[in-house]
Amino acid sequence: MKIILKETIESLGIIGSEVTVADGYARNYLLPQNKAVLATPQNRKMLEQFKGKFDLQIAKEKKFAEEMAERLEGVVCTIAAKVSDEDRLYGSISTRDIINSLASKNIEVEKRMVLLNEPIKNIGTHKVPIRVYKDVEPEIIIEVVPE
DSSP, rough: OOOEEOBBBBTHHHHHHHOOOOOHIIIITTTTHHHHHOOOHHHHHHHHHHHHHHHHHHHHHHHHHHHHHHTTTOOEEEEEBBTTTSEEEEEEEEEHHHHHHHTTOOOOOOOBBBBSSOOEESSSEEEEEEEOBBBBOEEEEEEEEEO
C-alpha cells in the first residue's frame, strides 16, 4: 500500500515522502496513529501545498540533531563493574547501562539510538555510536573500570 508520511519515521523515511508498506502496517498502525495518509491524487496535491512546511520541519529536525550530536561527541562515560581475575566482567555492559550513565550527565537518549552491536564484556575503553538522526552518528567513549 502506498502512503504519504506525515512525520519522520526512522525505519520508513522522512516527513512528506511517499513510501510503500505492508497493508496491515498501514491500516493497523500508521493510519490510526495519524502518522500517514493514503497516497491518493487528492493527498498528493495536499502534499505539494504543504511541501514548504515539511521542508521547514525537516530543517528543524536536522538542526536539533546536529546540536545534540555536538553535545554527545567525545562524551566519556565511566561505568564501574564487577571483574574476575582475568579482567573479564561477571556480567556485561548493556544499552541500558549506557543510557543510565548518559542520564546522569543530563543527556537523554532513547534505547534505539544506542548502536551497541553486542554487550561490552571487557574492561577498557570502548567507542559506541549514537544515532541521533539519519546519517548523524556521533561516538561516545565508554570506560569500563573495575568496581
